[in-house]
Amino acid sequence: MSVLELVREDLRDFGGYSSARSAKLQGDIWLNANESAWANPADADAAASCRRYPDPQPQLLRERLADMYGCQPEQLLIGRGSDEAIDLLVRALCMPGRDAVLYTPPVFGMYAVSARLQNAPALEVPLLDTDAGLVPDIDAIIATAKQGNAKLVFLCSPSNPGGLSIPLQQVRAVAEALRGQALVVVDEAYGEFADEASAATLMDRFDNIAVLRTLSKAHALAAARIGSVIADAALIAVLRCCQAPYPIPTPCSTLALSGLGDAALAQTRARITTVRSERSRLCIALSAQRGVRHVYASDANFLLVRFSDAEAAFQTLLQAGVVVRDQRAAPQLQDALRITLGTPEQNDRVLDALATLELTA
Template sequence: MSSALARPEILTLKPYVTAIQEPGTLRLNANEAPRSPLDDGLNRYPPIRPAGLQEKLAALFGVAQQNLLATRGSSEAIDLITRAFCRAYQDSVLVMPPTFSMYRVYAGMQGAAVVEVPLNAENNFCLNANEVLARCTDNCKLIFICSPNNPTGTSVPFPEIEKLLRSRAGKSLIVVDEAYIEFSDADSVALQLARFDNLVVLRTLSKAWGLAGTRCGAVIGNEGIIELLGRLVPPYAFSTPSSDRVLQSLSRVGESNARKLVAETIAERERVRNALRDLPCVTRVWPSDANFLLVKFASLGDVSKLLAQNHVLVRAFADSPLLANCARITIGTIEQNDQLLKALDDQSGSRS
């Protein structure tokens, strides 16, 4: 079992035992206040583990409940996995920049080394499994794959992921971050969970479901890994208001609205991409399977100043040599995207 790859002290860790929560009883066992300021029931701790939320998320992502742990965004899942499996100053994680920087941040917090296998911009930032395997060491516990990747928007074909899963079986967890998968045509690799004991999948409601403010995500894996990660989650971690709002959103109406949002975003993504490619200030726009575009400008400095004057914010990567003069642009509404394009068109006109 891949759970055996965890830190020895985590394998023997006894989780905190919470006060019993039982309906219809007088609860004087958790030092809760007898009432809240607004008398809204928030004087009581939320469920130790949000069972209703777990059930809904498992159904949404097509997995069994015992294979899923609700987390406060997928970022918490990255933290839990890194703390559970990486021994400080002994183990390493492997990442493929440019990618989501929190993999590196949580590794640094845990004292784990970071091995980088850069993606090639000229090859549309495609992952090469053979290059990754060549850099793996005996102490490489985690390989993070963001698909579609942030900030490039590139999806990783499953055969490349499968090669890593097979080659690193019993040695590394392959953690596939699917934060943006709803904006692509790909199936979730969670469908392969029964085939690969070392597969871990991250999901979130922040993007396609428009629920970033609730901080709701999930980690999916084999039952042993999920049980192990559950030991590290504090009790009562998921607040009652957040849980209630997520459950309300995961309704038929909410699902219909989410699907509509995704469809609108994809249509706008392609419209904006085509418009950007026609602008003189733009030198390249990479194809994207996410809710954003990676754009290279002739002069990012000039563009950034103009966008700031027009009160438009984009994500620049000045500290990344791999992304020189590049910015990640989130796809907004039609009106918001038109505001962006007008500002960039004005920039191009002023330089002609």
């Protein structure tokens, strides 16, 4: 069975919008897109003038990302962060009211949002709170997906906010069990901070696996909104037809390409090493403080922390000028905050602020 059979029947031959940049034409006077003949007065960069519509899929950036992620350029679609990729997958694969989306709360909220917007039935398989951390219930995921007609299964690895990676053998087990029924989407937004290999390494054997990557986290380009979905080339072609005509602004792609140069990548790797070191240091330091109930093991650039009084901890940090993510509304996390790892100096401020809470705990 081809992965294309997972696409909505009415979209398998959908051509999408044919933009002025879709046709590969050559010329030195471009009068085919109703663009201005003059640059905006504020547009100082003539070489990357914003008066022209951008390349829908900037080739050099696509090739650079494919090289980084270990896939072919035709297996990769660039979009506006992982959010757009999630939305595209749900819209392209799920017939409203029929095909379900499965995810594992507590987890990144956009899977549920995209399912709701598409009127796709939502299947929730809660993470298990174990001694090792918050981990997926693989047997329940497979059983629920089969019984609930899941077309998409989202696995977040490392999980947000849980923090743990999903072993590749577990991803393989889900993909094998759901071959022909569902696409298994592994969200690796925090993959650079983890030791687990990418699920993209499984795609040669399983065409029902897709992987999400982003430049927003380790590569410090959140405002550029550059994300990628890696999947079977035929599925990527379908997703491109469902995507907006010009998803990647030229200034963003130019910045991203510069940020993925050899020198920039070397600095990024050094910063990842610092984050991993600070992750260990902060985990130990927080675990030793009174008022902290539990610090979860993490493979990402954040720590999930349970407090005896999460409201007091949240307000104490705010008074010290430190903003963290309140997780108390998420399933199972009624006493938890998520703390992103900052610079060593910023992390010291977190510890100093919570030390004052300790005195009154």
